[in-house]
Each structure stands twice: as structure tokens, then as C-alpha cells.
Amino acid sequence: MKRLLIAGLLACPLCATAVEQFSPSAAELRMLPPFCTDRLEKGSGGKNVASAARLGKANYLHIHHYCFAVNFVNRATRAHEKKNRLYNLGLAKNNYLYVINATEPRFWMRPQIYVELGKVLLQLKEAGDAVRLFNEAITFNPAYEPAYHALIDLQRQSGRAKDGLEVATAGLQRIPDSRSLKKAYLELGGKEPFPEPVVKAAPVPPETSSTPEPDPAGTPAGAAVTTAEGAAVTSGLEAPGGSAPAPTSGCRFCPPEEIQRKWEKSFKGGQE
Known part of the structure; x- marks a missing residue:
């Protein structure tokens, strides 16, 4: 049975990719941002971990999926066969999407994640x-x-x-x-x-009057207005x-x- 399994994997490069270690190897981890080593080796708690404080606790909890995504892009770049490249790009896409959905809406890394995912989508x-x-x-x-x-x-x-x-x-x-x-x-x-x-x-100084009058659009004067850039x-x-x-x-x-x-x-x- 073992010989049959090995023969099957050798005959199917995509299958071989599918059973490749999901997490980055030690060599692959060295090619990723330092916070990836922190998250994958020190766990999800982030206690006394500088990168956890910099990313924010809620984002640090999920950031290993970003690390997976970048690693799958690296694997896709190294792949010699088209089907292996597409397989790894698909895994990268899913992990980027996970990070977008799981992290805080105002997470400061979002623009970088959007651009990196966009480049993956171009290849797909x-x-x-x-x-x-x-x-x-x-x-x-x-x-x-x-x-x-x-x-x-x-x-x-x-x-x-x-x-x-x-x-x-x-x-x-x-x-x-x-x-x-x-x-x-x-x-x-x-x-x-x-x-x-x-x-x-320049910011407009707040009014000193007691009750602000609503503007024609229905927003009280002096109230905070959420713009597209702030949403x-x-x-x-x-x-x-x-x-x-x-x-x-x-x-x-x-x-x-x-x-x-x-x-x-x-x-x-x-x-x-």
C-alpha cells in the first residue's frame, strides 16, 4: 500500500503539491516578515510580543493567514508547472480573503493586502x-x-x-x-x-452655541461625517x-x- 501511495504521488504533481506541508518550512519562514515567525512560533496570545502590539491583538490573532498567503505566492513563483502555480495562487487568494474578512476594518495593513491580493488575481x-x-x-x-x-x-x-x-x-x-x-x-x-x-x-473650530442647527441634508452642524476615505x-x-x-x-x-x-x-x- 505504501509503495502504491508513493507511486501515485509521483504520477500526480498536483497531488504532491496538495500534500505539501501547509505551513511554511523553516527555510520558507526566513523569507517572510518577522511577525510571521512570532505568530507561528510563539502562538496566538501575543503576550510580551512586540509585533502583536504593533499589529493589534485582534489582527495578530489572524495574521498567520497573511503569512500563509505570502508563502503560497512564493511557492507559485518557484513552481515549474502551470497547474502547481495555479494551485498555490488559489491557496494564496483564499488566505488573503480570510485576512480581509477576519481582521479589523481599519487595520493599517489593509492597503498592502489589497494590492498583494490584486496581483494574485491578475495571475488568475x-x-x-x-x-x-x-x-x-x-x-x-x-x-x-x-x-x-x-x-x-x-x-x-x-x-x-x-x-x-x-x-x-x-x-x-x-x-x-x-x-x-x-x-x-x-x-x-x-x-x-x-x-x-x-x-x-484646516479643521473648523467647533461652534460654541448650545444646539447645532441641522443642515439641508439632515446632518447636524458640527456632527462627524464619515467619508468614503474614513469608512x-x-x-x-x-x-x-x-x-x-x-x-x-x-x-x-x-x-x-x-x-x-x-x-x-x-x-x-x-x-x-
């Missing part, structure tokens, strides 16, 4: 969902530069230089000192002077065992549906 030929995640990263943190570059790279690959220039322009308005965004802006046809940075309005942003992609809430962000840089359908059919995403 799910470009429309990838673009929405890149947009969500920008909505969550308009100064998160990798999200702009992810969108610019995709627009370039799709031959949509004008749209790429729009993204680079928006990025420079938020991150005016970025050399890489300036370079992309010029390469995509932008001209100097570079776009003016967005100036945040919780989660992926609308379905995760194993349930689905995340619909994203509260708009999709400013999403192309028309017709273009997205073409992407789904023709975008190669490194699967050749």
Missing part, C-alpha cells in the same frame, strides 16, 4: 476584481504608493496610456515627492509642471465560509465593463 485572470482592490487600497489610504503603480502597470499592459496618466496624476496629487510616480507621469505623456498636491482643509473598506470578493461586506469605496479608476470583460478573456497574467 481576474483583472476586474484586481482593479477594484487596487482602488480600495487607494480609498483606504490615498498615500499608499504601490496601489497607484499597480494600476499604472496594468493600464500600460492594456495599452491604456491615457488612463495610466490619470492614475499617475492622482498619485502625484497625494504623494508629490514620489520620483517613481513623476517618472511614470512623464513616460505616459504628462508635462511639467507636475500636478499640484491636494491641500487638506471601513473590505473586499467584496467572496471568501471561504462567507462573504465580506460590499466595498464602501467607489471604483475611480475602473475601466468600463466592456473593457473589463475583454481583460477577463485576454489578459495573460503570467500564466503562459
